[in-house]
Amino acid sequence: MDDQVIIAVIRRKTRQRFLFSGVVMVLYFSFVLNWGSTGKVLGSALGESAVSGSLLMFAVLIVTFLLLELVFLYLNRNVETDAEGK
Numbered sequence: 028m029d030d031q032v033i034i035a036v037i038r039r040k041t042r043q044r045f046l047f048s049g050v051v052m053v054l055y056f057s058f059v060l061n062w063g064s065t066g067k068v069l070g071s072a073l074g075e076s077a078v079s080g081s082l083l084m085f086a087v088l089i090v091t092f093l094l095l096e097l098v099f100l101y102l103n104r105n106v107e108t109d110a111e112g113k
Contacts, residue, residue, distance in 0.1 A: 054088055057088070069084060
């Protein structure tokens with residue numbers, strides 16, 4: 028493999044990882060809303076259930092993180108197969 032191709036693949040993977048990390052950090056710190064004045068709505072129960080908005084937000088964030096990781100791994104696999112084909 029040519030050095031320029033290797034450098035291009037490394038740059039592409041680095042950009043993807045920084046983008047992925049940025050999105051994850053923004054979502055991760057969005058949980059701080061629970062302790063601010065804007066998050067008072069999240070502290071109350073949803074309807075007649077014992078589940079609060081904070082608990083629901085926590086569960087949705089975990090599922091979102093897992094889905095984002097799967098997307099990242101899928102994109103990463105495509106980058107590796109493209110680099111091997113060149």
